[in-house]
Amino acid sequence: MRKTLLSTAALTLFSSALLADDASMQAEIDALMQKVQKLEKQQKRTNKKLSQVNAQSANDNIKFGIDFRNAVDVIDYRNNDADTYATNPSLLSSRLYLTMGAAPMKGLTFQGKLAVYATWGSHLYVTDPALKDWAASSKASDTVMRVKEAYFVYSDELGGQPISVSIGRRPSTNGFLANVRENETDPGSPLAHITNMEVNGAMVRLDWGRFIDGAYTKFVFGRAHSGEMQDVYGDVSGARTPYALSGGDVNTTLEDTSVDFLVIPGNAYDDGQYQVMYQWAHIFNTKGRKLDGNIPKAASGTADLFSVGLKITGIGEEISDFLDETTLFVSGAYTNYNAKNGYTLIGSADGGSRSGSSVWAGVIIPDMLTERGRLGFEYNRGSKYWTPMTWAEDTAIGSKIAVRGSAYEAYWNFDLFGVKYLPSQIRYTYVQHDYTPNINCAGWVAPVETDITATDLRFAVSYRY
Amino acid sequence: MTTFGKLTTSALLGLSLLTSALHADAGKGQRLYQKKLKETCGMTGAVFAAKHTQMEWEEAKENGNLAEMMTEACPEGKNFFESDKFESKFKEHLYDFVHDFASDSGNIPSC
Numbered sequence: 001m002r003k004t005l006l007s008t009a010a011l012t013l014f015s016s017a018l019l020a021d022d023a024s025m026q027a028e029i030d031a032l033m034q035k036v037q038k039l040e041k042q043q044k045r046t047n048k049k050l051s052q053v054n055a056q057s058a059n060d061n062i063k064f065g066i067d068f069r070n071a072v073d074v075i076d077y078r079n080n081d082a083d084t085y086a087t088n089p090s091l092l093s094s095r096l097y098l099t100m101g102a103a104p105m106k107g108l109t110f111q112g113k114l115a116v117y118a119t120w121g122s123h124l125y126v127t128d129p130a131l132k133d134w135a136a137s138s139k140a141s142d143t144v145m146r147v148k149e150a151y152f153v154y155s156d157e158l159g160g161q162p163i164s165v166s167i168g169r170r171p172s173t174n175g176f177l178a179n180v181r182e183n184e185t186d187p188g189s190p191l192a193h194i195t196n197m198e199v200n201g202a203m204v205r206l207d208w209g210r211f212i213d214g215a216y217t218k219f220v221f222g223r224a225h226s227g228e229m230q231d232v233y234g235d236v237s238g239a240r241t242p243y244a245l246s247g248g249d250v251n252t253t254l255e256d257t258s259v260d261f262l263v264i265p266g267n268a269y270d271d272g273q274y275q276v277m278y279q280w281a282h283i284f285n286t287k288g289r290k291l292d293g294n295i296p297k298a299a300s301g302t303a304d305l306f307s308v309g310l311k312i313t314g315i316g317e318e319i320s321d322f323l324d325e326t327t328l329f330v331s332g333a334y335t336n337y338n339a340k341n342g343y344t345l346i347g348s349a350d351g352g353s354r355s356g357s358s359v360w361a362g363v364i365i366p367d368m369l370t371e372r373g374r375l376g377f378e379y380n381r382g383s384k385y386w387t388p389m390t391w392a393e394d395t396a397i398g399s400k401i402a403v404r405g406s407a408y409e410a411y412w413n414f415d416l417f418g419v420k421y422l423p424s425q426i427r428y429t430y431v432q433h434d435y436t437p438n439i440n441c442a443g444w445v446a447p448v449e450t451d452i453t454a455t456d457l458r459f460a461v462s463y464r465y
Numbered sequence: 466m467t468t469f470g471k472l473t474t475s476a477l478l479g480l481s482l483l484t485s486a487l488h489a490d491a492g493k494g495q496r497l498y499q500k501k502l503k504e505t506c507g508m509t510g511a512v513f514a515a516k517h518t519q520m521e522w523e524e525a526k527e528n529g530n531l532a533e534m535m536t537e538a539c540p541e542g543k544n545f546f547e548s549d550k551f552e553s554k555f556k557e558h559l560y561d562f563v564h565d566f567a568s569d570s571g572n573i574p575s576c
Contacts, residue, residue: 047518047520050520051518051520051568051569052569054518054519054569054570101572185492213503213504214499270499271499271500271503271504272496272497272498272499272500272501272503273500313496314500318550372490
């Protein structure tokens, strides 16, 4: 009996102890669970706050980028008719782009690009008459920092129609098809076959993506040259007429009219592999020559430029890595210059017109040596009166796209040391001019048959981040 | 070619081949999305990438569940994200792209 009682007591005590242990363990587990839940909540809050800080630090300030390129061009010109030549074995240049971007709210962005593009040992200020605002940061000159791009874009929807508006100095250089030869990832806005100039304008973009893959149309109205003025205090020292000519654009000694343009570029289709782009550009009051000889470059008429281009990024569907990484493109373009009565444009009759055409084709393939390296081969052909607006094209021997004759080009884009922040290039451009070289805006010059060869071998190393 | 030209060519050719590390390419990832997923997912690449923060994409990649997270963002692309090709060929490029354009990346879309 006593034994039984003792056993019972021992069992009771043991059970109590076990129960007590279980209870305290459960309490500890509960406490730990609470702590874990608390920590999880804290972690969520921390992540949320970190995202806010991250977004704020990026969005609430201007984000800067650097594109710093050093290059050497080996240039050679041969006039085979006159048996003369000109060479430069080492044109050394540095180009600095300070890129800017800001997005203070959804649907509103600002983009900017300040540029210095100088030859080594350049003059302090280059004031060549042919170097205009439309090529100021695109041709190697002096060490002055200039605004290459600065514009804002506001995007919204109007009754289900996506629309963007933008005003400023446009991203109008190195556009569609030209960015690869410039070793740039993203193309500028217009089609480089007919437009490659720095200009200011206002843009409206309508997106048609809900109907056709990647489709959109832009309407850009802008000014490429300011007329009706000579300087900030007028054209006569006795007259105080800031930003205006006495007598307006009929001033007898300084007749000058603003050159405005309407450009309508767009994507007809883009599914990431096949891309078709188109553009029509209309130039008002383009410069030419007055036939009575009084004023050499007055507003002489209008110009219309058309282009359609196809780019295929990746041949076929995963046939091979080589074909996946191959790009083909072909583009056709047409220009038509219409002179006003009493005027001539690129050698037209009084009030007549001149038309020109061009083709541009290229292939870009993996270099099979480096991870991201590419080899590019391009061909251009232009007719006698072919006159695109490509004066800002960054080719030391002048725009090869504007050639009245043939141009052949090969380039190798690669990353120096395999570092993606050091994009580099070796590029060789061979241009055969069959007619007067078309290297700057000169609507008053009538093209004549010629035989000039120009070559440019460029080595370029960039730092880009 | 001038002596200067020859020297420069040789130097650049030599230097370019010194290193050739494997690079993922955000631009390629963007093109891949446009070509293979945009229509399927019914949203632009920018919208797809902005479904998560940079940290969330990073964690998914580290934990080996990037495909699951991408499927969550675009259920219609499940077969693509679970394919061998995604794992072996596309994953790195697509990751670079979504990370570059995550909701808190601060990257500014171009005009």
